[in-house]
Amino acid sequence: MQTNPNSATLLIHCKDKKGIVVSVTEFIHKNNGNILYLDQHVDHQEKEFFMRVQWDLEGFAIPTKKIGDYFTTLVGERYAMKFDLYFAQNTPRIAIFVSHLSHCVYDILSRVSSGEWNIEVPLIISNHSKLKHVAQQFNIPYHVFSISKENKTEQEQKILQLLRENAIDSVILARYMQILSPQFIAEFEHQIINIHHSFLPAFPGAKPYHSAYERGVKLIGATSHYVTPELDGGPIIAQGVTEVTHKDTVENMKRKGLDLEKIVLSNAVWSHIQRKTLIYNNKTIVFE
Amino acid sequence: MQTNPNSATLLIHCKDKKGIVVSVTEFIHKNNGNILYLDQHVDHQEKEFFMRVQWDLEGFAIPTKKIGDYFTTLVGERYAMKFDLYFAQNTPRIAIFVSHLSHCVYDILSRVSSGEWNIEVPLIISNHSKLKHVAQQFNIPYHVFSISKENKTEQEQKILQLLRENAIDSVILARYMQILSPQFIAEFEHQIINIHHSFLPAFPGAKPYHSAYERGVKLIGATSHYVTPELDGGPIIAQGVTEVTHKDTVENMKRKGLDLEKIVLSNAVWSHIQRKTLIYNNKTIVFE
Amino acid sequence: MQTNPNSATLLIHCKDKKGIVVSVTEFIHKNNGNILYLDQHVDHQEKEFFMRVQWDLEGFAIPTKKIGDYFTTLVGERYAMKFDLYFAQNTPRIAIFVSHLSHCVYDILSRVSSGEWNIEVPLIISNHSKLKHVAQQFNIPYHVFSISKENKTEQEQKILQLLRENAIDSVILARYMQILSPQFIAEFEHQIINIHHSFLPAFPGAKPYHSAYERGVKLIGATSHYVTPELDGGPIIAQGVTEVTHKDTVENMKRKGLDLEKIVLSNAVWSHIQRKTLIYNNKTIVFE
Amino acid sequence: MQTNPNSATLLIHCKDKKGIVVSVTEFIHKNNGNILYLDQHVDHQEKEFFMRVQWDLEGFAIPTKKIGDYFTTLVGERYAMKFDLYFAQNTPRIAIFVSHLSHCVYDILSRVSSGEWNIEVPLIISNHSKLKHVAQQFNIPYHVFSISKENKTEQEQKILQLLRENAIDSVILARYMQILSPQFIAEFEHQIINIHHSFLPAFPGAKPYHSAYERGVKLIGATSHYVTPELDGGPIIAQGVTEVTHKDTVENMKRKGLDLEKIVLSNAVWSHIQRKTLIYNNKTIVFE
Numbered sequence A, B, C, D: 001m002q003t004n005p006n007s008a009t010l011l012i013h014c015k016d017k018k019g020i021v022v023s024v025t026e027f028i029h030k031n032n033g034n035i036l037y038l039d040q041h042v043d044h045q046e047k048e049f050f051m052r053v054q055w056d057l058e059g060f061a062i063p064t065k066k067i068g069d070y071f072t073t074l075v076g077e078r079y080a081m082k083f084d085l086y087f088a089q090n091t092p093r094i095a096i097f098v099s100h101l102s103h104c105v106y107d108i109l110s111r112v113s114s115g116e117w118n119i120e121v122p123l124i125i126s127n128h129s130k131l132k133h134v135a136q137q138f139n140i141p142y143h144v145f146s147i148s149k150e151n152k153t154e155q156e157q158k159i160l161q162l163l164r165e166n167a168i169d170s171v172i173l174a175r176y177m178q179i180l181s182p183q184f185i186a187e188f189e190h191q192i193i194n195i196h197h198s199f200l201p202a203f204p205g206a207k208p209y210h211s212a213y214e215r216g217v218k219l220i221g222a223t224s225h226y227v228t229p230e231l232d233g234g235p236i237i238a239q240g241v242t243e244v245t246h247k248d249t250v251e252n253m254k255r256k257g258l259d260l261e262k263i264v265l266s267n268a269v270w271s272h273i274q275r276k277t278l279i280y281n282n283k284t285i286v287f288e
Helices: A020-032 A064-079 A103-114 A132-137 A152-165 A181-186 A206-217 A250-273 B020-030 B062-079 B101-116 B134-139 B152-167 B180-185 B210-215 B249-271 C020-030 C063-081 C103-114 C132-137 C154-164 C182-187 C208-215 C250-273 D019-030 D064-080 D103-114 D134-139 D152-165 D182-187 D206-214 D250-273
Strands: A008-016 A034-043 A049-054 A082-087 A093-098 A121-128 A143-144 A170-173 A194-196 A217-227 A236-243 A277-280 A282-286 B007-015 B033-042 B050-058 B082-087 B093-098 B118-127 B143-145 B170-173 B190-198 B219-226 B236-241 B277-280 B283-286 C005-014 C034-043 C048-056 C082-088 C092-097 C121-127 C142-144 C170-173 C190-195 C220-224 C236-243 C277-280 C282-288 D008-014 D034-043 D048-056 D082-087 D093-098 D119-125 D142-144 D170-173 D192-196 D219-226 D236-244 D277-280 D283-286
Touching: A008 A020, A008 A064, A008 A277, A020 A049, A020 A064, A020 D019, A034 D034, A049 A277, A064 A082, A064 A121, A064 D170, A082 D182, A093 A103, A103 A121, A103 A132, A103 A250, A103 C103, A121 A132, A121 A152, A132 A143, A152 A181, A170 A250, A194 A250, A206 A250, A206 D192, A217 B236, A236 A250, A236 A282, A236 B219, A250 C250, B007 B020, B007 B062, B020 B033, B020 B050, B020 B062, B020 C020, B033 C034, B050 B277, B062 B082, B093 B101, B101 B118, B101 B134, B101 B249, B118 B134, B118 B152, B143 C063, B152 B180, B152 D236, B180 C190, B190 B249, B190 D103, B210 B249, B219 B249, B236 B249, B236 B283, B249 D250, C005 C020, C005 C063, C005 C277, C020 C034, C020 C063, C048 C277, C048 D192, C092 C103, C103 C121, C103 C132, C121 C132, C121 C154, C121 D119, C132 C142, C154 C182, C170 C182, C170 D182, C182 D064, C190 C250, C208 C250, C220 C250, C220 D236, C236 C250, C236 C282, C236 D219, C236 D250, D008 D019, D008 D277, D019 D034, D019 D048, D019 D064, D048 D277, D093 D103, D103 D119, D103 D134, D103 D250, D119 D134, D134 D142, D152 D182, D170 D250, D192 D250, D219 D250, D236 D250, D236 D283
Parallel strands: A093 A121, A093 A170, A121 A143, A170 A194, B093 B118, B093 B170, B118 B143, B170 B190, C092 C121, C092 C170, C121 C142, C170 C190, D093 D119, D093 D170, D119 D142, D170 D192
Antiparallel strands: A008 A049, A008 A082, A034 A049, A194 A217, A217 A236, A277 A282, B007 B050, B007 B082, B033 B050, B190 B219, B219 B236, B277 B283, C005 C048, C005 C082, C034 C048, C190 C220, C220 C236, C277 C282, D008 D048, D008 D082, D034 D048, D192 D219, D219 D236, D277 D283
């Protein structure tokens, strides 16, 4: 992972005013921080300002633990900013949820195993035992929680308990075929990433490849988004498409979709763990 | 246009049976025709067979005018085929319908002017006078038919009359912003090509870029389809997408969409005038 | 794998003449074979004919073992055809060669493990022990053959012996960083697939990402090709590109390239194991 | 054109130091300028800093004519900056050079005609009379300068004289098939944009589609770059590719390439006229 291991990242948004960029960069500059990355965005329609800035903490005058406080006092309050502050030294701890299909979870775990991604995956959760062997291959605990209408609330509570015990930050739904309850989602607001196998908003819900086949589209897609209580309606992080022709059956679309799904999901997760995503008005700003 | 100018093209479909390819190729082979192109497709779900075959008429034993009859008798009836027979010597005659935006009509006319496409454009029709100068630049008659609720039926009849007088085969809706009546569409069934500025079935109807912006998609698209009475619901011929980010305003999406629209429309028209499209079950087989 | 498990596939090429398609389809049709797939290609410049045909063996009149002989006698000799005949029941046996990077081998093994691909991988070969853990995760024997100038010939002989003992059909070089000798390549002619991390013919040889960075290209690519004695000069099977900008360092290009490499390689291998590739004049016909 | 018509744009580069962003944004902020766009880039290998900033001149404290001087004194000299300052009110004046193919020049002129681009095209220059009708369609003077070995220097001098008389800023080589002399290029350094019909550095020079066909690539491309004395070796602005298969003849590649060439060239010109390009070390920074 090419992130400087001793860096801080601020993700900021507030109403747009003159001077915000100056104030933020001055805060870093005056305290002897070297800016590694700066990107900003203004939504002129909403008059909202967004910024991501990352700087080297080597020699930074403010101790790491106090940066949040100082920034709030010296800059944040002046502009009524909402901000998140991340330190590269804190490795994201992520749980992966799966059902029957292994392509996404294999893609993620192979990135972790090779060192391409610097995250920890303390556990894999499924409603089936089917992919237990994948978890075993990578020495990751695999927990099965079968879900029925009757036991859903109870099982979700047990899952949440397990996530808390493992200090999980974020959840990846790697073709997990259960719908999470609003209560569950609320506890990991904007921290649950799903992959849906269509170019949303086309073909939400079940069996999108069947729908794509019926409609005769010439492109099939995949969409990775943050999960909200509205099914397949959350802020989109990444999308991709691939060409299909009249020759492609539903089965063939499913096969072509496998690569699309795993790459689009991984692109979204990469942006998330790099702390490059910021949500506003059910849309996602994805800094480069 | 790379098509052999003395060639015939058959577009065939019927229930799938053993021996169809043999029968068709034998018909051509035995009559001394050299096959230039052959592609077939079987929809195994519908058990329907589709084929496109093109052959050189040089030295072909059956006179051009009788090929249709002979084929019907010797092959077509045996398999209860539906087929269309085209001769490359008959240049397609196409009317272009426009409203306010010129990018698509410019793209088409520049292809005709350069010889990239071998079609004739005997007239351009619009509900506005705005693009008259474009028609004049290319010396093409430009007819304005303003459309209102009250006069729509009457105006469409006048347009149809004009199309008949000009022996028009096909119609291109180059961002023509009027909805054609089912009666109009019926007269040019599967011969009217539209460009819609979204990746259908996402965002049908008006203002798709606004909808794309609101939903926060990371891809915008364009879809070219044959026009049917269902708005934006006809068989899709070609689709394309381009990436957008949080930085793209509606205005910027519109600008990025211009290129997408003109290229996707032209790809669809190219397939159509090459006689490479075949419609079945509201879907389009597009041979290569 | 969607291939009919009881099917045969013919890959044919010969000088183009009238009647070849008829002869081949008649051979299958008259012996009660149902054609599942047929595609043909004529290189009009070289006047060479290429064809791939696949048919259901259920009820086929000629016993599987004799199909090759009968086809030679009844069709092949008449047209001086070269052909390969494959049976879907024979699972391809493939060896994977690796060095330091695991993304491609993980991608391949996860496809095998999930059942997406129906191949057998009896062994993995490397010039390093580094990826032994990957082989162990998938329970595949891992053999290390360190290569030096002095021992290359000898080591290659040992590798070849091992491949023979394991009845290996094809070899995948999954970022294997050794150059194989012409003798080695000759034994697996057109059966060794490599992935090169550039859009060939740009940037052959070592360090293509460095070269891409130096040249300031806006696209980086990957190319999968059959290995021939000319370095990075063999017939291309699949290529892909992804966008880069001035912001992308060499390190970042390498990271972006990982996905490109693994997907392009897997696309090529998929075509190969589906028996959809045919080599002629140092180019690859890849049927759909 | 969505650019604010009363805005200024600074393109800056200098050795990277702490505080540059602060200094530049303070200069604008303190003089009551509202930043519309800010993007920066640091080449960490070369330790070079690049920035593009655009701001609204409405109410800006420094008169337009003096902004350059003030900026030099107050900011530029401190950091030894090289910078270019542009005002949106100054419409770019561009000459188009053509030879036989009209697709690129049509594409450009249709963008100007529709108002998509806000540039002036005072003249078109060619070494042939072939495309005179295109110039006439758009009422643009068309000048023919036939070029031979003997008269090249003399003819180029006449062309340069004409460009000066027309106060031309930039030149677009829209498939102009002559090589410009180093003297000519020097007078319009980094202001001449060419389109080459391959994905450079693959297939520089003549007949790239023939070379692509021979090599059997699965992608063909187009590259737009600033012209330097090294043939097809200048800084790349934009590139694109499209898929080809074994079915594509050289003629077909040429046809597919037409769209690629015109879109890639127009993308490059769009970046150039938006003042989003900055050249360094024979590479192009293209701000978004």
